[in-house]
Amino acid sequence: MKIRDKMTYLDNGATSFPKPAGVIEAFVDFAKNIGASPGRGAYEPAQIAEDKIDRTRQLITKLIGANDPNRVVFTSNASEALNLAIFGLLEQGDKVVTTRMEHNAVIRPLLELDRRGVIDILWTEVRDNGRLDIEQFYELLETPGVALAVTTGIANSTGVIVPFWQIGEFCHKRGITYLVDGAQLCGVYPVNVLEDNIDLLAFTGHKGLYGLPGTGGLYIGKGMEKKLRPLIYGGTGGHSDLPSMPDELPEKYEPGTPNTPGIVALGEGVSWVLEKTVEKIHQHKQKLLSMMLDILRDVDGIQLFGPKDDIDRTAIVPIIIPGIEPKIVADILWEEYKIAVRAGCHCAPQIHFDIGAPQGTVRFSFGAFNTVEDVEYAAEAVIEIVKNYAK
Ligand SMILES: Cc1ncc(COP(=O)(O)O)c(C=O)c1O
Incomplete structure (x- = not known):
């Protein structure tokens, strides 16, 4: 050959x-010509930075079928978003139903909470053709004390699409929070957080959204912010007088200076995906x-x-x-x-x-x-x- x-x-x-070319151009243009930190200055480039970040938030909101851009919080990747969801939500004595097809970004935070004696994990098996044993998953969800269901949207090892829309409906009817690891899903297969009853959706910027590494985030469904503790605490630009994290979204979960060039470039990636x-x-x-x-x-x-x-x-x-x-x-x-x-x-x-x-x-x-x-x-x-x- x-x-x-x-x-x-x-x-x-x-x-x-x-x-896509626009992703690289946006990254370089921001780093070269704008440079400012968003929301931390009254001068024009700081405002431009803020507006560009908001644009990316809006585009992701559209892509995932959400209705409030402030519910999309940026993190440095899907791993951080999953850690935010898992450590932020789970309480002593909670049970979690998940699957044996998860990535370590889900497995390891869960196992850490298990080791600390905080949670019990109920694992669902994968059949030998790579598909989830969905009947077993539903059975486990009926166990008393289940607070959270976590599944990947698409298995990174086989490409199997998990029926997250069915699981979402099942969880919604029983008041169980549903977290989806969307690292392989977002931009790859249609997802609509509102119709699919997804409470928390972690995404990464550098795979199916065609952005650069170092970007990702978590969609936080309605009401979730009342239960979800931040993972990282620190400065948020505004509300500097407060001794605790502000309650407002997305600030509550976005301390520190963000990867603005990366988030701006991600906006171009998402825009490219939406166009195609x-x-x-x-x-x-x-x-x-x-x-x-x-x-x-x-x-x-x-x-x-x-x-x-x-x-x-x-x-x-x-x-x-x-x-x-x-x-x-x-x-x-x-x-x-x-x-x-x-x-x-x-x-x-x-x-x-x-x-x-x-x-x-x-x-x-x-x-x-x-x-x-x-x-x-x-x-x-x-x-x-x-x-x-x-x-
Ligand atoms: C299913 C799945 N979840 C989570 C991750 C972690 O994503 P990131 O490396 O962007 O944190 C990956 C990355 O390979 C993945 O495939």
């Missing part, structure tokens, strides 16, 4: 690349997913993980070449083909036991900029590796 000179980037599950539409981006990636699955499904010497078809999953293709460690396959893909993928357990250790890949997988994850040619090239490379290396 003809080897490409340039990198073929298939690690969009880790971070999307490349970024989440549905069209999803459709394009579904085409790539179907193609990759169709080519690899019948190849001897390759094991595919996740659902067999392209239904209820997004453009993530985890594979194993039996006999070659996933990390070695990823190395060969890079060294010989300049294909960038990720190998291992993808910060989601439990699901890999449930799907029968305890040593992890090689994960191909497609983004909006990938093409049919990228899929053909990657599939051809995998088939060649099987031929050349597998015993």
Whole structure:
């Protein structure tokens, strides 16, 4: 096969690349020409900074179907947003229902509260095709004392879409707070926090929203701010005389100087996604997913993980070449083909036991900029590796 000179980037599950040109331009323009800290000065650039941050808030509000931009608070990534939700909400004796397909950004804060003796965690299993055992999840939600349900929107290891809209309805009827880890969901698959009954939605800026690393946030549903303690305490620009964090949103959860250039650039990423539409981006990636699955499904010497078809999953293709460690396959893909993928357990250790890949997988994850040619090239490379290396 003809080897490409340039990198073929298939690690969009880790971070999307490349970024839309407007994202980079907005970042540079802010850093070069504006520079001021928002809400902390009466001069024009400080006001411009504030307005630009508000614009990003409004665009995210639109993307997630919320109705109040002040309910979108910025953090440095999804991990911080999830920590804010989990540590801010849970009280002594609470029970939490979650799943074994979560990322460590959910698992570790929960386990920390478990270790401290604060909460009990009820884990829902993943079936071997990567889908959640939804019946077990609902059963666990009926346990007395459940205060919080936490699920990912889309599993980063398999691309499986969790039926968050059904879980939201179930939780809403029982008065259970529902937190969704939207790191792989926002910008990738349609979500509407109000219709889907999501109380808290964590997002990250650098994946499906096509912003830069160091940006993310938490959508805080109506009434949640009464229960949710801040994670970080400090200055908020205004209300300097108050000895505690102000009650107003978003200030209550946004102490310190924000990553203004990053948030401004994120606005361009979200605007780009809204213009293309989440549905069209999803459709394009579904085409790539179907193609990759169709080519690899019948190849001897390759094991595919996740659902067999392209239904209820997004453009993530985890594979194993039996006999070659996933990390070695990823190395060969890079060294010989300049294909960038990720190998291992993808910060989601439990699901890999449930799907029968305890040593992890090689994960191909497609983004909006990938093409049919990228899929053909990657599939051809995998088939060649099987031929050349597998015993
Ligand atoms: C499902 C899921 N949750 C949370 C995260 C953490 O996101 P961030 O690194 O932006 O904090 C990731 C990142 O890979 C993820 O895939």
